Amino acid sequence: MATIADTLPQVAPTAKPRTHPLRRLLRRRFAAFGLAVIVLFVALALFAPLVAPYDPLATSWGAIRKPPDAEHWFGTDEIGRDVASRVIFGARASLLAGVVSVLISLSIGIPIGLLAGYAGGKVDMLISRLTDAVLACPFLILAIALAAFLGPSLTNAMIAIGISATPVFVRLTRGQTLAIKAEDFILAARAIGNPSWRIALRHVLPNVVPALIVQATLAIAAAVIAEASLSFLGLGQQPPAPSWGSMLNTAKNYIDNAPWMAIWPGLSIFLLVLSFNLVGDGLRDALDPRSV
Amino acid sequence: MFTFLVRRIATIIPTLVFVSLLIFALQQLLPGDPAVVLAGEDRDPNVVAYLHEKLHLDEPFPVRYYYWISGVLHGDLGESLRLQRPVLALILEKLPVTLELASFAIVIALVIGIPAGIISAVKRNTAWDYGANVIALWGLSTPNFWLGIMLILLFSVTLGWLPASGFVSPFENWRANVASLIMPAFVLGNAIAAVLMRHTRSAMLQVLSSDYVRTARAKGLPETGVVLKHALRNALIPVITLGALELGTLLSGAVLTEQVFTIPGFGKLIVDAVFNRDYAVVQGVVLFTATAYIALNLIADVAYVLVNPRIRVGDL
Numbered sequence: 301m302a303t304i305a306d307t308l309p310q311v312a313p314t315a316k317p318r319t320h321p322l323r324r325l326l327r328r329r330f331a332a333f334g335l336a337v338i339v340l341f342v343a344l345a346l347f348a349p350l351v352a353p354y355d356p357l358a359t360s361w362g363a364i365r366k367p368p369d370a371e372h373w374f375g376t377d378e379i380g381r382d383v384a385s386r387v388i389f390g391a392r393a394s395l396l397a398g399v400v401s402v403l404i405s406l407s408i409g410i411p412i413g414l415l416a417g418y419a420g421g422k423v424d425m426l427i428s429r430l431t432d433a434v435l436a437c438p439f440l441i442l443a444i445a446l447a448a449f450l451g452p453s454l455t456n457a458m459i460a461i462g463i464s465a466t467p468v469f470v471r472l473t474r475g476q477t478l479a480i481k482a483e484d485f486i487l488a489a490r491a492i493g494n495p496s497w498r499i500a501l502r503h504v505l506p507n508v509v510p511a512l513i514v515q516a517t518l519a520i521a522a523a524v525i526a527e528a529s530l531s532f533l534g535l536g537q538q539p540p541a542p543s544w545g546s547m548l549n550t551a552k553n554y555i556d557n558a559p560w561m562a563i564w565p566g567l568s569i570f571l572l573v574l575s576f577n578l579v580g581d582g583l584r585d586a587l588d589p590r591s592v
Numbered sequence: 593m594f595t596f597l598v599r600r601i602a603t604i605i606p607t608l609v610f611v612s613l614l615i616f617a618l619q620q621l622l623p624g625d626p627a628v629v630l631a632g633e634d635r636d637p638n639v640v641a642y643l644h645e646k647l648h649l650d651e652p653f654p655v656r657y658y659y660w661i662s663g664v665l666h667g668d669l670g671e672s673l674r675l676q677r678p679v680l681a682l683i684l685e686k687l688p689v690t691l692e693l694a695s696f697a698i699v700i701a702l703v704i705g706i707p708a709g710i711i712s713a714v715k716r717n718t719a720w721d722y723g724a725n726v727i728a729l730w731g732l733s734t735p736n737f738w739l740g741i742m743l744i745l746l747f748s749v750t751l752g753w754l755p756a757s758g759f760v761s762p763f764e765n766w767r768a769n770v771a772s773l774i775m776p777a778f779v780l781g782n783a784i785a786a787v788l789m790r791h792t793r794s795a796m797l798q799v800l801s802s803d804y805v806r807t808a809r810a811k812g813l814p815e816t817g818v819v820l821k822h823a824l825r826n827a828l829i830p831v832i833t834l835g836a837l838e839l840g841t842l843l844s845g846a847v848l849t850e851q852v853f854t855i856p857g858f859g860k861l862i863v864d865a866v867f868n869r870d871y872a873v874v875q876g877v878v879l880f881t882a883t884a885y886i887a888l889n890l891i892a893d894v895a896y897v898l899v900n901p902r903i904r905v906g907d908l
Binding site: 429430432433434436437438439440441442444445446447448449450451521525528529532533534535548551552555556559562563565566569570573574577578 | 862
C-alpha cells in the first residue's frame with residue numbers, strides 16, 4: 301500500500317549544482333596546484349623504496365655532512381645518510397600522521413557532535429562543557445602533554461594529535477546538526493515515524509559532510525605541522541626512522557656547517573601544509589552553493 | 593554589566609572543573625604504577641613508597657582528585673621531582689620571559705597583520721590584495737620552528753647580526769635583550785599576523801560596503817579618513833574577539849620557539865619536564881595555560897562588550 305512516506309524525498313532536496321564540485325575545485329588554480337603537490341607526495345611516500353636513491357638508514361662514514369652534489373642531491377647528514385632519501389621516506393610519517401590523526405578526530409568527533417546536537421538538553425550541556433574544557437588547553441600543549449604521558453612514538457603522537465583536534469569536529473558537527481534539525485525535511489522525516497537514530501544518520505549526517513570535508517582538509521594541514529612539531533621535540537617518530545620534524549631537530553645543531561640538512565625537510569613540511577591549506581580553501585569555495 | 597560579568601564567570605566554572613579533571617586524568621595514561629614511573633630511572637623503593645603515600649595512590653580516583661584539586665585551589669600545583677621545587681614557583685619564575693616574548697610577538701603581529709588586512713581590503717582584487725593573501729598563506733603554512741632555524745641561518749650564521757640563541761634579561765642589558773628576542777618574536781608573531789590579516793580583511797570588506805561608509809564618502813570626506821576613522825573602528829571589533837582565540841596559538845608557538853632559540857621560558861619548562869618525566873610540572877603547566885587562556889578570553893569578551901555600544905548587556 302502506498303503511504304505518504306513513498307511520496308516524501310529521503311534526503312534533503314538540494315538544488316543540483318551546475319558542475320561537479322571536483323571540477324569546480326580543479327578550476328581554481330591554487331587548489332589544483334595544492335592537489336597536484338599532495339598527489340606527488342602521496343606517490344613519493346607509496347613508492348619511496350623505488351624512488352629514493354639510497355637506503356634512508358644507511359650510514360656512510362666516508363660521506364659525512366657532504367654538501368649537495370650529483371651523487372647526493374640534497375647532501376648528506378651528520379652520519380652520512382642521504383638527505384634526499386630521508387626526505388622521501390619522511391613523507392610517509394607526515395602523511396600517515398596527518399591522515400590518521402584526523403581520522404581519529406572524525407571518528408570520535410562526529411558521533412559525539414551528532415549526539416549533542418540531536419539530543420540537546422543535558423547531554424548537549426555536558427558535551428559542550430567538556431568540549432570547551434579541551435579547547436581551553438592550547439592544541440599543541442595538550443598534544444605534548446598527551447604524548448608525554450602516553451610515551452614517545454609515532455602512534456602515540458597520532459593519538460595525541462587526534463584527541464587534541466577532536467573538539468573542533470564536535471563543535472562543527474553539533475552546530476551544523478542544530479541548524480539542519482530545524483529544517484522542514486527533518487520534521488517531515490519525523491512525521492512519518494523515522495526513529496531518531498535513522499534521522500540523525502540518514503538525514504542529518506549527509507548534510508553535515510561538506511562542512512566536515514573542508515574542516516578535515518584544513519585539520520590535516522594542522523596535524524602535519526603538529527606531528528613535525530612533536531617529532532622536532534622528540535615526541536613523535538623515533539630515530540633512526542626518518543621524519544621531517546626529527547631531521548630538523550638534528551639539523552638545528554649543524555646549522556652553521558651543514559645548512560642543507562635543515563632546508564629540505566622544512567621546505568617539504570611547508571609545501572605539504574600549504575597544499576592542504578590551498579585545497580581546504582578551494583573546497584570551501586567549491587562546496588559552498590552560494591559561491592557558484 | 594555586573595550581571596553579565598557574573599553570568600559569564602558562572603559559565604567558566606564548569607569548564608575549569610572539566611579542565612582540571614581532564615588534566616588530572618592524564619596521570620591515568622601512565623602505564624603501570626604511576627609511582628614507579630614518577631620515581632624516575634632509579635626506582636628507589638623508598639621513593640616509590642613515599643610517592644604512593646604522597647599522591648594517595650592507594651585511594652580511588654575521586655578521592656585522589658579531591659586531594660589534588662584542594663591543593664591546586666590553595667596554590668599548590670605539586671612539586672617537581674627533578675628540581676625539588678614547587679611547580680607554581682617554577683612557572684612564576686619562567687613566566688616573565690615568555691610574557692616578554694609574547695608581548696613582542698603580539699606587537700609584531702598587530703603591526704604587520706592589521707595594516708596588511710586594511711590594504712588588501714581597500715585595494716581588493718589588485719596586486720596588493722593578492723600579495724597580502726600569498727604572504728598570509730605563507731605565514732599559516734610555515735612551521736615556526738623551521739622559520740626560526742632559517743632566520744638563524746640568515747641573520748646569525750651568514751650575516752652575524754643577531755645572536756643565534758640564548759636570552760639576556762632586560763635588567764641586565766636591554767639592547768642585548770631586544771637583540772635576543774627579535775627573531776623569536778618575529779617567528780611567533782608571523783603566524784598570528786597572517787590570521788589577523790585575514791580577519792581584518794574580511795571585517796573591513798564587510799564594513800566598507802555598509803551604508804554609513806557610503807554616507808561618509810558622499811559627504812566628501814577624504815578616503816583615508818573614511819577608511820581609518822569610520823571603517824576601521826567598527827572593523828576592529830570582531831578582530832579583537834577572534835584575535836583573542838589566537839592566544840592559544842601564541843602559547844603553543846612559544847613552546848617551539850623557545851626550544852629553537854634556547855630561551856628559558858615557560859615553553860622550555862614544559863619540554864624539559866617532558867624529558868625529565870617530571871609529570872607534576874607537565875600537569876601544572878597545562879593547567880596554568882588553560883586557566884590563563886580561559887581568563888584571557890573572558891577579558892576579550894568583556895572588552896568586546898565595552899567597545900561595542902550596539903551590544904546592550906541585557907541582550908546577552
